[in-house]
Amino acid sequence: MKDTTRYVIFPLGEERYALDSSQVKELVMPSRVYSFPHTMRALEGVLVRRGAVIPVCDLRGAFRHGAERNLYVIARCNYAGRVETVAIPVSGDCELVQGERGEAPENVTFVTGLLRTGGRIIPLLALDEAVAHCIQPTALDREAKQ
Amino acid sequence: MRAVKEDERRTLFVPRSVKPVAATAGPVILFTAGGMRFAVEASEVEEIRDREERAAIRRLKGAEAIDFAQRVGLGAGVLERFVVLKPGECSLGVSEVERMTTLPKVVPLPGLFRGEERRWYRGLLLLENEVVPLVRTEYWRAAAQPVAQTGSGA
Numbered sequence: 001m002k003d004t005t006r007y008v009i010f011p012l013g014e015e016r017y018a019l020d021s022s023q024v025k026e027l028v029m030p031s032r033v034y035s036f037p038h039t040m041r042a043l044e045g046v047l048v049r050r051g052a053v054i055p056v057c058d059l060r061g062a063f064r065h066g067a068e069r070n071l072y073v074i075a076r077c078n079y080a081g082r083v084e085t086v087a088i089p090v091s092g093d094c095e096l097v098q099g100e101r102g103e104a105p106e107n108v109t110f111v112t113g114l115l116r117t118g119g120r121i122i123p124l125l126a127l128d129e130a131v132a133h134c135i136q137p138t139a140l141d142r143e144a145k146q
Numbered sequence: 147m148r149a150v151k152e153d154e155r156r157t158l159f160v161p162r163s164v165k166p167v168a169a170t171a172g173p174v175i176l177f178t179a180g181g182m183r184f185a186v187e188a189s190e191v192e193e194i195r196d197r198e199e200r201a202a203i204r205r206l207k208g209a210e211a212i213d214f215a216q217r218v219g220l221g222a223g224v225l226e227r228f229v230v231l232k233p234g235e236c237s238l239g240v241s242e243v244e245r246m247t248t249l250p251k252v253v254p255l256p257g258l259f260r261g262e263e264r265r266w267y268r269g270l271l272l273l274e275n276e277v278v279p280l281v282r283t284e285y286w287r288a289a290a291q292p293v294a295q296t297g298s299g300a
Contacts, residue, residue: 035182038259038263040258040263046256046277048277051253053270082257084258135258137260
């Protein structure tokens with residue numbers, strides 16, 4: 001039976017990555033990020049969408065891409081045993097595609113598999129791992145807990 | 147009991163809230179510290195003093211003051227006002243007390259914020275065009291308490 005899973009492809013700097021579309025809630029244009037003091041590295045603040053606040057997580061700590069952003073991919077991720085919604089800034093246009101999912105190559109971090117679509121091979125982003133890697137508590141938090 | 151004809155059947159529609167759980171807070175006082183805006187529940191505030199008044203109060207009561215901006219990582223603040231928390235033994239040193247507002251929506255901090263901020267704030271207020279942290283007064287009262295002297299046990 002043909003796999004009908006759809007994927008959202010988006011750029012993080014020079015590379016393009018994919019997420020299963022069931023994990024993606026929406027794509028939004030850049031809007032105001034409300035910031036406030038906190039201790040979690042890589043969390044820039046929150047977006048407000050229809051009365052909900054959504055943390056913005058900059059994945060540059062994992063992918064070392066540039067600071068430019070054209071869209072936010074709002075997706076679900078598992079963090080500390082809970083499903084959380086997170087907004088990921090991405091640097092270009094997104095695509096919705098169908099494709100065939102393959103195994104992840106060995107020794108590649110933050111990738112859960114490879115998506116074959118239209119003659120291209122796109123890494124599938126391990127969003128849970130990437131977010132957990134990026135949002136480590138800062139020194140301020142560690143000092144406060146000592 | 148009458149049987150329901152096929153053309154009389156109706157889909158049972160149960161409306162569900164599409165918005166996340168949001169509570170409303172009572173009146174809150176907005177203040178700035180370190181160039182950012184925060185809120186504290188008015189019912190938790192004993193009084194607001196300026197710098198000179200506080201010096202006099204401190205001589206009488208010995209109330210402990212916290213440099214709020216510094217404690218939340220914004221650097222040493224310009225302490226022009228002191229928000230004295232009930233019952234009056236602790237105050238938050240802040241730059242400015244702006245105004246009071248009523249019945250703002252309060253949403254919990256998103257779960258990705260897992261650091262000390264969960265103790266600093268009760269939630270986030272959704273004001274018009276703004277998101278403002280609502281301070282958790284019980285944490286700040288405890289933070290102002292002098293650390294109990296304990297023996298070394300050696």
